[in-house]
Amino acid sequence: xxxxxxxxxxxxxxxxxxxxxxxxxxxxxxxxxxxxxxxxxxxxxxxxxxxxxxxxxxxxxxxxxxxxxxxxxxxxxxxxxxxxxxxxxxxxxxxxxxxxxxxxxxxxxxxxxxxx
Amino acid sequence: xxxxxxxxxxxxxxxxxxxxxxxxxxxxxxxxxxxxxxxxxxxxxxxxxxxxxxxxxxxxxxxxxxxxxxxxxxxx
Amino acid sequence: xxxxxxxxxxxxxxxxxxxxxxxxxxxxxxxxxxxxxxxxxxxxxxxxxxxxxxxxxxxxxxxxxxxxxxxxxxxxxxxxxxxxxxx
Numbered sequence: 001x002x003x004x005x006x007x008x009x010x011x012x013x014x015x016x017x018x019x020x021x022x023x024x025x026x027x028x029x030x031x032x033x034x035x036x037x038x039x040x041x042x043x044x045x046x047x048x049x050x051x052x053x054x055x056x057x058x059x060x061x062x063x064x065x066x067x068x069x070x071x072x073x074x075x076x077x078x079x080x081x082x083x084x085x086x087x088x089x090x091x092x093x094x095x096x097x098x099x100x101x102x103x104x105x106x107x108x109x110x111x112x113x114x115x116x
Numbered sequence: 117x118x119x120x121x122x123x124x125x126x127x128x129x130x131x132x133x134x135x136x137x138x139x140x141x142x143x144x145x146x147x148x149x150x151x152x153x154x155x156x157x158x159x160x161x162x163x164x165x166x167x168x169x170x171x172x173x174x175x176x177x178x179x180x181x182x183x184x185x186x187x188x189x190x191x192x
Numbered sequence: 193x194x195x196x197x198x199x200x201x202x203x204x205x206x207x208x209x210x211x212x213x214x215x216x217x218x219x220x221x222x223x224x225x226x227x228x229x230x231x232x233x234x235x236x237x238x239x240x241x242x243x244x245x246x247x248x249x250x251x252x253x254x255x256x257x258x259x260x261x262x263x264x265x266x267x268x269x270x271x272x273x274x275x276x277x278x279x
Binding site: 016017019024114116 | 124126155158159
């Protein structure tokens with residue numbers, strides 16, 4: 001089965017990176033790819049719970065990640081979370097925390113790596 | 117099996133150097149008869165907008181058009 | 193595995209990508225503003241893109257990485273099992 005790794009290293013709003021990363025990772029998953037979304041650096045802020053997009057027109061990235069986690073693996077880098085003072089309790093449901101091993105394995109196994 | 121190279125471009129043409137890098141890699145690959153694709157996503161699609169009037173740096177649409185004429189396959 | 197790193201050496205992007213590449217025992221090619229690292233002893237990479245060194249006036253005799261042109265880069269990209277970039 002085709003295997004896609006999407007790495008998001010930018011914050012959830014103000015840039016198009018998070019929306020595109022989620023769109024591609026989610027889209028690939030819907031087409032039966034094995035798809036992994038990996039959050040690193042300020043990308044981990046996308047997994048913070050209680051994001052309220054309100055009527056801004058943005059799609060709430062946290063809620064989207066929670067929904068997507070039912071059908072694909074989503075990981076956040078532990079060292080990046082620590083840099084931003086976040087723990088597992090600050091994250092939406094379904095996002096797993098990685099010490100680096102998952103990232104290494106995913107880089108090795110993915111057929112395609114997309115970086116946002 | 118013939119080699120294929122696929123480049124992925126997701127940044128706008130004049131705020132980053134990625135367009136130029138992608139052009140030069142694509143050019144070198146096409147010169148060696150490697151089937152070369154470019155997938156543009158997010159702001160990368162602006163590289164292919166008609167009517168750009170940039171100067172002082174590589175012109176994205178014109179340069180990519182030249183490469184497409186040489187065989188570069190582009191998907192937006 | 194080949195990592196293409198394009199961000200300037202003082203950025204988070206560069207540092208994350210460089211560490212990731214080292215963790216994977218990957219080869220590293222520096223391009224764009226990342227070529228400024230080629231003169232350093234810390235993160236000199238294995239290859240640096242000659243055009244981007246020339247554009248920035250960096251002396252190719254003064255770098256630890258091997259200076260390569262686009263054709264050689266295409267060689268590396270098509271021979272390795274996987275390319276990860278641009279960071």
